[in-house]
Amino acid sequence: MSKYVYSFGGGSADGRADMKNLLGGKGANLAEMANLDIPVPAGFTITTEVCTLYYENNQNYPAELEGQVKEGLGGIEKVMGAGFSDDQNPLLLSVRSGARVSMPGMMDTILNLGLNDTTVKGLAAKTNNERFAWDCYRRFVQMYGDVVLDLKPKSKDDVDPFEEILDNKKEARGIKYDTELTADDLKDLVSEFKAAILEQTGHEFPEDPMVQLWGAITAVFGSWNNERAIVYRKLNGFPDAWGTAVNVQSMVYGNMGDDCATGVGFTRDPATGENTPYGEYLVNAQGEDVVAGTRTPEPFENMSKFSQESYDELTNFATKLERHYKDMQDYEFTIQNGHLWMLQTRAGKRTGFAAVKIAVDMVEEGLITKEEALMRVEPNMLNQLLRPIFDADEKAKNIQDKGLFAKGLNAGPGAATGRIVFNAPDAVEWKAKGEDVVLVRIETSPEDIQGMHAAEGILTARGGMTSHAALVGRQMGRVCVVGCESLQIDYKKRQVNAGGKVLKEGDWISLDGSTGEVMEGHVTTKPSEVLQVLLEKSMKPEDSDTYHTYAKLMEWADEVRKLNVRTNADQPDQAATAIAFGAEGIGLTRTEHMFFEGDRIDSVREMILSDDLVGRKKALAKLQPMQKDDFAGIFKAMDGKPVTIRLLDPPLHEFLPQSDKEIDALAKDMGVPVEKLHTKIEQLHELNPMLGHRGCRLGLVYPEITEMQTTAILEAACEVKKAGVDVLPEIMVPLVGHVTELRNQEKVIRKVAADVFAAQGIEVDYMVGTMIELPRAALTADEIAEVAEFFSFGTNDLTQTTLGISRDDAGKFLPIYVDQDIVEADPFEKLDQVGVGQLVEMGVQKGRSTRDGMKVGICGEHGGEPSSVKFCHRAGMNYVSCSPFRVPIARLAAAQAVLEEK
């Protein structure tokens, strides 16, 4: 018989921490804590497998489940010494989701389950607190009505039906706060809530606790497929097939009186990574009050005011957990009448700054190995360490001039400046129009995640460091300031008031996520500390802890990785940046980018518009010295590192204007009749330019272009070598599909090389290779390797042709494909390993079958995307090449690839 239910509590458990896939993160860690003898309220976990079966079987549960749940319930009753449905001593339960990774706020939760008109009296008697019992009952009916029976506002503009009743009651009673409601008020509310449920949903609120329990379990499984959970999974790339577990657990209460509290903590600072206990608590409150951000909690620093003993016990448990898990923990706790219960623990979400610092610190503390540290940082997180910070002078001046607009909690570090929007759809829309925006909300909720994704920064008036805004913003790497209590936000007027100053929608605002400062206006940013050390040289390495931890991690990554990391760069300054980030060469220089600079485009156009070879050669002769200077600059910057230069790739019509106005102007400039220009442009027009006259097809029809570019490359190489700098040019022929194409172009290149070397009186080592960016090239890589001295996979074009998808036109269906799970991810972002990957592996293997040990790399956008970098490692490539700012990411991913193989 399959085991679907795993119990925990009373110092032991069926499960373990390593059963996350089956029990979810929360369930596995509750089991582990119970095994560690850390006090957790007893409970059981219904496995993720049940979720999967439930959806596979038309939303039916496996037959064995009911019996196992009953058995689990019996276990809880035994450990907690209370009875489910017991009139005198009722056991109350929480029912929560728990997927294998945390999806904060995405799925549903039910608390206080087990209360009804009978058990509420037992609870009142047992706790000797009638008001408390009825407050629990009121909360339960409200939550159950909302989550299970679906009585909720239908749109954002509707009022919550329960809140409406509550507000009416308070108004009738002439009171302001919930806490002022009496036990009788709460009794009234329970009746009114039940009546509203029946009237508006047609369902009776169930009095039977077992019916309540099954309703809640089904609602939690159901919430796996609610819209916001689906969106969240898309954004994070989690498969739908994982499913969630459901945790049914005994309630404990932080709101039974002033000797009660509830809170959340991190074993280290999740924003900075500092090794200090970090957390928040609320006295006499339920956990949801902390997370929802409706009350701003107290920081741990103040907890001695509540109970030094509890604080010591808590930090002891926290330390025990961190040492056990060897990672920074995020935990929840409740103190019920002075008794501390740990409710959950899990690896804490953290910023990129914190991830790097914690990983490096833990190695230095001897807690983990370097290899473990490398695996702890998601490579894309390194982005955050490279992101701008404010210019200190400008920021100081702004504050001096205008005064600080507000100050909140520094929940997500970094500097953001943007225009104010007040809701998520606006953030998405403005961003799409190219605006930088800051999303300003009283508090955020799961509905806001797409808007948070679109914003540069997030600012909330309420909520603590562990509120939704803080957690999600941090995870997304957004600059985030929360709990900024001085803000008065008026959604209707679309304005925010702080200390009398008013900012409106569209006004500029600037957030310092590292300090919590909020400034009016646009404050100029400047490079991150890492960049100040590496690029600007305006900061000494020893003055920046961020740089120290970054450099350590990179050093360890470099010790481990086998892949080289190169960069895609078309200019000497880009090359210099990439070298600072650790690039070991250039994997792709696109020569055509240089064609657009200054008035070169005139010569390019002259070449294109020439009717004959003589005219083309004349125009090319003008371009040649300019191209030579470009290459010389890059060779100097790379100082002996290999430089791969791709010959002209785009179709010629890309260099001609398209609008009638521009065409007229060009005709005048060039002294060509307008009609002739129109005719030429029409002749060059292509139905499918992606598959048209481009790449080496240009060099084959116009060998003079190849000749000019090769001359420029090799003259530059000779010049730089004469100046005493090593050069390693690799000339790359694009869009080869047949070895005959490459053979043709190689002949042109070798001939030019011989001529240049003879004229210069010096020789330079150089290679001739090709892009593998057409399926046919991969399929016939063995033939192509007869000529090519190296391969570079152009996975952008290879993806377009292998999948038959034009990147430029995919907008009409690819987003729908991602939404509907037709593709796992945008194949232009993450390499399609199943399809395109086969061709890449085939290309590497076939190429090397002809040319043993051949140098192979990748220069598509995928070269800086972690999962694709790891694929390249497994495929046996020598290097990946990516844009300069992705070089550190690629270095780390390459190291992880090695470690993952072990």
Added chain:
Amino acid sequence: MSKYVYSFGGGSADGRADMKNLLGGKGANLAEMANLDIPVPAGFTITTEVCTLYYENNQNYPAELEGQVKEGLGGIEKVMGAGFSDDQNPLLLSVRSGARVSMPGMMDTILNLGLNDTTVKGLAAKTNNERFAWDCYRRFVQMYGDVVLDLKPKSKDDVDPFEEILDNKKEARGIKYDTELTADDLKDLVSEFKAAILEQTGHEFPEDPMVQLWGAITAVFGSWNNERAIVYRKLNGFPDAWGTAVNVQSMVYGNMGDDCATGVGFTRDPATGENTPYGEYLVNAQGEDVVAGTRTPEPFENMSKFSQESYDELTNFATKLERHYKDMQDYEFTIQNGHLWMLQTRAGKRTGFAAVKIAVDMVEEGLITKEEALMRVEPNMLNQLLRPIFDADEKAKNIQDKGLFAKGLNAGPGAATGRIVFNAPDAVEWKAKGEDVVLVRIETSPEDIQGMHAAEGILTARGGMTSHAALVGRQMGRVCVVGCESLQIDYKKRQVNAGGKVLKEGDWISLDGSTGEVMEGHVTTKPSEVLQVLLEKSMKPEDSDTYHTYAKLMEWADEVRKLNVRTNADQPDQAATAIAFGAEGIGLTRTEHMFFEGDRIDSVREMILSDDLVGRKKALAKLQPMQKDDFAGIFKAMDGKPVTIRLLDPPLHEFLPQSDKEIDALAKDMGVPVEKLHTKIEQLHELNPMLGHRGCRLGLVYPEITEMQTTAILEAACEVKKAGVDVLPEIMVPLVGHVTELRNQEKVIRKVAADVFAAQGIEVDYMVGTMIELPRAALTADEIAEVAEFFSFGTNDLTQTTLGISRDDAGKFLPIYVDQDIVEADPFEKLDQVGVGQLVEMGVQKGRSTRDGMKVGICGEHGGEPSSVKFCHRAGMNYVSCSPFRVPIARLAAAQAVLEEK
């Protein structure tokens, strides 16, 4: 030591007929004839290997060659009893090219080699004919000057320098014909020719026969790479690497007097295939006079007038040769002073009609097996049997009204009607503009081949059935009438006069290539006999010999082949035609072709322009009954044979107008604001529509389209089944790259099917499958086969994506690629077996690894191209599908594929 020279003559030879690759066709057959004891002038063959080495080694010969040539020369002297350079009894030689396949007139030849100022006197004495000797010498100097020393007209308008001297001489002497020149005149001419050579080329005419010989050998090897030979190889798809052999052979003379003759013969009629000796001869002439078409020869029928004995001997040898080679032979002979010499034999070129008839007759005669017969017909030749002939009534009326314009020799059967052009470049140019043309020439030469290729028909004033025009025209399958002596052609005035009637450039003319009749004006054509029997039913099978032989060959092909042959058809009448040609099902019905019919396009446009699902469904509901009727018609025509129907494939913008004028009109018709229409068209515009929103990507975004089409297909199937006709619909989802796409569409289709069957109260067997037309589909065919019940390779799109070449845009480089041997052939015509072929093989194998014995076919244009059909057989496909007229070709190619495997 390598053997580069193979001797033959005197009843034995070093070589054999099966050494064609090494000795060339001519050389191998000369050797074979010598071995058969058929009298051939002694000689030797320098192998094709020497040609290859010569070009590989910078035009140098292997060292051993000189000695071997000397030795070969000694052998000839011995057999022929004459000496090279011998003053008294000089051996004279011919030096000819000879590739492994015949390339008539493409390469150079030198005759009478060995004559100089000394040996000419010996020849005169030996033959006792001074004039003959000097005529030989004159011809030799002229030919050597032209071919070896390159003294020839530089352009078509220039006069031949030798002809100019000759004409001057005749004018000075007041005579009209060459034959009136005396020995002294010829002596003068030799001197003047030599002087002209020296003056115009700077080279002295070589007196040393050995120098002459090496000059001639080198010229022949050189002619392998002359422009017309290269063009010819391109047109016929022969690789450049084959090279030519050189045959050095003793001269024999058909021009020594009236007991001499020369001619060419076929063992059967090469135009019709009739089993009668067929040939032509000229008395007192050299072979070149026959081939060049300068004199129109006598037919064999008249040969008894010359010598019955020689004729009997000749036909005896011919029969011996045909029986030996078991194929129709094309031979050359010379009768020197009553002694018959056979100069060469080879398989004769023939028309498609003759090829089929000869193959079938030879089986019926017991000469070859059915299998051999199947291998004798190049599948594309079957085209000719399906080509139009004239409507007999209209032709009779034309002749009655206008009189016959002219009558020539029926060199290439079929009916052609077109507008007159007088030179090859015009033929090419007019054809490119879409005109049907008939090329009218006094005689054709190798320079004309591209024009001949462009023309529907070829008409010449001079030359016999074995003239250049006849040979090449026949091989190309062109309608051809030659030797039409009554024509007076004036190139300058661009007109042709026959019996006083004048036709000018651009006038219509009609040729009956089966009778030799030439008519003025446009005579309507009608279907070939095969079509009259099969389709029109206007002719009884037993009345057509053409049909008889066609049907026999097809019957044998069907016995042998394993591949099924289907057709691509969108209409019931196309389906009927294909069935008549033997189609066993429909492999591709393109549903979108129906979208353009009548006023359906209005509903299609309404659907596209709808803003919402409701609007789209409304428009689709209008299309559905029309589509249903289309499918019902096809199902009826196919009568139980399988029908593969492809769901909508092209991007929606293809159904919208593009020009402003049309857009305005449409907006008015549709009652939509013009701006809205423009906006919609702009929204739908794609940069690379080939890789855009099309294929199943439409069905995924607009499932209502898939629903409508499936409903129409299955309702039609139910309707036809109810009427008692079997139906086998195969619903094909296009452009699948991910199994998830197919899974999505399959779900829609299955749901609709269940609904339709329920509503109709009847079920129909149907299959759901997919096109494999993207590289990713082939690469993941194992996954896709989890859902697909069949695969159909769309090799058009698969070629576009695998090679990254847009068929629509390839015009700018693909012709250059073909010219420069970058690609072996246009990959859209012949399947690229090396590249695309790998994906096809992979797709078949992977698909069947998941779904054992899965049905697999091809529906791209390649399905009717013989080499591609054979590939499909080898790849293990179940069927090929092609356009109706290519079905017989595919049947034959499929049979050959089986035989080639043996």
